[in-house]
Amino acid sequence: MKKKLMSILLVTAMTAGLVAGCGNGSGGSGGDSGSGGEYDGVELTYWSMWNNNEPQGKVLQEAADAFEEQTGAVVNIEFRGRDISTVISASLEAEEQIDLFEEDYNRIALNYADYVADLTDMAEAAGYADNSYQIFNDKATEWAGFLCCITEQPQVGGIFYNQDLFDDAGITEAPATWDDFLAACQKLVDAGYQPMALDSAYAMFFFGYHLDRWIGEEAVAELTTNGGWSDNEGAVSAAQDMVDFVNAGYLADGAPDEYPASQNSMGIDGDVAMVVCANYVTSEVNANSGTELNWNMFNYPAVDGGADPTGAYAGSNSIAITSYSENQQAAFDFAMFLVTGEYDQKMADTANQIPADPNNTAPESQNGTIEVLQSLDSSPLTWNMGLNSNADLQSSIQDVVIKMYEGQYSSGEEVTAALDALY
Amino acid sequence: MKKNKGFIICFTLPCVLTLLIMYLYPVIRTVVMSFFGIESVTADFSDWTFNGVDNYLRLFGSATYIRAMQNMLLIWVIGGIATLSIGLLFAVILTSGIRFKKFFRAAIYLPNVISAVALATMWIQYVYNQDYGMLTRILGFFGITGINWLGTDLKFWAMLIAFVFGAVGYYMLIFISGIERIPSDLYEAATIDGANKVQQFASITLPLLKSIFKTNITFWSVNCITFFLWSRMFSSVSTEASTVVPVVYLYDVVFGTKGNVQRDAGAGAAIGVTLAIFVALVYFITNRLIKDDDLEF
Known part of the structure; x- marks a missing residue:
């Protein structure tokens, strides 16, 4: 008799639990779910x-x-x-x-x-x-x-910078041309800052941007695919600009460094002002260095007589x-x-x-990113602005470009000759 | 008798089928693919276009493929000599009756237990870093500064040193097992005859380790050919010529790269076939050069 009573009690308890369980399930999934939601039963x-x-x-x-x-x-x-x-x-x-x-x-x-x-x-x-x-x-x-x-x-890609360092160096306007940009770099140096962080992973992005400004992405892709760098005056000028930039000491100490060491120095050392990259660099630097930099961004500066003054990745x-x-x-x-x-x-x-x-x-x-994004009225530039067009030579081209930022070439002609030697 | 045959077939069939489906089919498919132009690895056969030997010709004319093969050969030869020599040295020392043998054996093997990603990160961030890396600090103490270990000129060697560091323990263990297999009475007899330790090593240990060398060279060759992760870690965002190896090139060719959506599974298969031929050649040459069936002990 006792056993029967116990069995009835247990069955009752189980049934009650089952009912309560079902009740919780429907309640937990919200009022709409299971009761007339637009996509009930859809997975x-x-x-x-x-x-x-x-x-x-x-x-x-x-x-x-x-x-x-x-x-x-x-x-x-x-x-x-x-x-x-x-x-x-x-x-x-x-x-x-x-x-x-x-x-x-x-x-x-x-x-x-x-x-x-x-x-x-x-x-x-x-x-x-x-x-x-x-x-x-x-x-x-x-x-x-x-x-x-x-x-x-x-x-979106461009030049990301620490606004506090720009303010401290007395740079009140974002540089719009390469000359303005070089002047801003000099002001930063004079104020005791290092202008540009660069990791080797983004060397092609930096040079690609500069090449695009001189000759446009299509021409960059054409040179990358078929060679002929030395015969292209714009390409030689772009390379010369970069050689001069390195020789002027505008790259941060150790740059080009191994990703993400150089970009991290913006947050860790706090005296590096800029980096050429896409917008995710800001959250990467903040997260890696545990800082909240006062970020801002401007589009890559134009060059005098260049083919593409305003495009952006x-x-x-x-x-x-x-x-x-x-x-x-x-x-x-x-x-x-x-x-x-x-x-x-x-x-x-x-x-x-x-x-x-x-x-x-x-x-x-x-x-600053939204402004650049909204300013684009035509096709955006692709990653590395055409320098990735030759899958076979991509890593070899990158090697030459990194060497250029390491200061291994003394002129733009040397850089373009090294690129032509790959074909 | 018939029953026995049936049993044999029943027991071997699953294994044979598995071997055919899981091994032979992919091998044959890869070889066939290497003669076709195929965009996606799993593309339908109807989408394949016959290329003849064009994929191979393209490879042999590709600067990146040639650089990748050069890098792999350097890893194989220089890394192999370094790894096997250091591994053998440690093995000899650890089997010579030194104290704390178990501790040293475990310590040297430890890098093999650690994830290669963690190990590579440690080398890149804490050893080679230009600001606070261990090497920079040590050299700085002696007044040597300004060396960029991860610059284009040194990156390959930096990667190779890190890789060798991680690999030595594995080969050391194999050597230890080989040395411990050699009967101790050979050494006792040599000692009685007046042979010193170096002579014993040259005349007893080395000759009796021939089969172990063969095993280690084969393992090392396979290890070099599948050298992928270290190369990716030392050029993490995009492939660099200084660290590119054939499997990384294969990966880029088959899956495309950031900003380049070109894919060529046919060329990728051709790279795979050339690597397989390389392993087969190494195995064949090693077997011809190192004869271990002339010694019994």
């Missing part, structure tokens, strides 16, 4: 280029949870890290269960266009043009033939939706949820990056 698989312990990964997970609460759609995030670029191609070809993925927008447009959805109609219906930088949409459309991705993390990590996804609209809505409004602002603030939505505000570490 999205999201391959991320971030890791779950990175600021971007954390905000992404928060956004996924909030999206689920709001719409009922479950977003399963697989944090693949940067190695996503080595596995995504095979996964797309095998039509693996992926609804959305993050990648560099030029790879999405040029390598994976056959496997991603055309977002043109959905973007138009959502008014995406008002919440994005058109330059990235135009470029992705030009490459792929259709709008193939949504910008998540815009990037701009790129983007973007979100694409697979062409075989069965929930493309839900995937698109999640992408929009992430790259506009509250979560885009949160992403920008947490990861110290440029917000993807121009209606949001850039954090202080990104001062």
Whole structure:
């Protein structure tokens, strides 16, 4: 009898627990979920280029949870890290269960266009043009033939500097020309500062920018592919400028150094004023050196009689939706949820990056970046401004460029002759 | 008898199938791929275009491939001599009856337990750094300054030294196992005959370690050919000529680089085939040069 009573009590307790458990489940997933959410029952698989312990990964997970609460759609995030670029191609070809993925927008447009959805109609219906930088949409459309991705993390390149050191040296205006820039460097030296940090990893970026100013990206790509550097007066002048820059002692002590030692010196030593890089350098330096520098940025200065006075590098990590996804609209809505409004602002603030939505505000570490980004009215420059065009010679060209910054060449002619010797 | 055959087939079939699918198929596919123009590694066969030997001709005319092979050969020859010599020296010392043998053996082997990423970071940031690196401080104490260990001229050697440091312990252990296998009565007889330690080493230890040398040279060759991580760590953002090696070049060719979306899985396969031929050649030559079947003990 006692056993029976005990059994009944246990069964009652288990049933009560089960009911209570179910009750908690529905309550925990929010009022909309499971009770008429727009995407109830929809599951999205999201391959991320971030890791779950990175600021971007954390905000992404928060956004996924909030999206689920709001719409009922479950977003399963697989944090693949940067190695996503080595596995995504095979996964797309095998039509693996992926609804959305993050990648560099030029790879999405040029390598994976056959496997991603055309977002043109959905973007138009959502008014995406008002919440994005058109330059990235135009470029992705030009490459792929259709709008193939949504910008998540815009990037822009130029000269990033410590505003406090500029103020202290009496530099009141950002240099617009190479002569102004050299004058600013001299003022910094006179004030006891070191003008320019440079890690060998970004030597090509620095020289690429200067070459672009003299002869334009297209001509740089042509020289990189076929040689003939010594016959191009602009290329020789660009190299000569760099040789003079090094000889004038405007590079920081030890530069070109091993990444990220030189750029870190801006925060650690505090007496290095500038670095030529993309905007993520600010958060890297802040994080590595444990400082909060007073960052600002200006576009790379123009040279007299140069071919491209105003172009700037701009790129983007973007979100694409697979062409075989069965929930493309839900995937698109999640992408929009992430790259506009509250979560885009949160992403920008947490990861110290440029917000993807121009209606949001850039954090202080990104001062100046929005102005440069908005000033671009044509195609942005690509990474290294054409110096990457020859895959076979890329590392050999980089070797010559680093040697130039190490001061191993005494003239522009020597630099271009060394480049020509590679062909 | 028939039953036995059935059993044999049943037991060997999974192994044979696994070998064929997991090993032979990728090898054959890679060799075939090396004669085709293919953008993506997993592209459908219908997207392949026949290139003949163009992929190989392109490789042999590529300055980066040639530099990568030169770097690999330098690592193989100079790094190999350094690693195996130091490993052998440590092995001989540790088997000579010194005190704290276990401690030293563990200490020398320790870098093999540590992740290569951590080890490379330590060398780059704490040994070679121009501001606060250990080498800079030590040389600075003697008044020598201004050496950029990670500049274009020294970076390769800086990387090689760091790599050798990490590799010595592994080869030392193999040498120790070989030395401990040699019967001690050989040394006792030599001592009675008046041979000193150096003579014993030259006349007993070295000849009886021939098979171990063969093993170590093969392992070292494979290690050099798969030398990837150290090169990536010493040129972390983009590949530099001073540290490029064939597998890094292969990776760049197959997957593209930052700012360059060109991909060529066919050329990547051709690099893989040339490396496989290199290993086979090393194995063949080592077997021909080092004969270990003339000694029994």
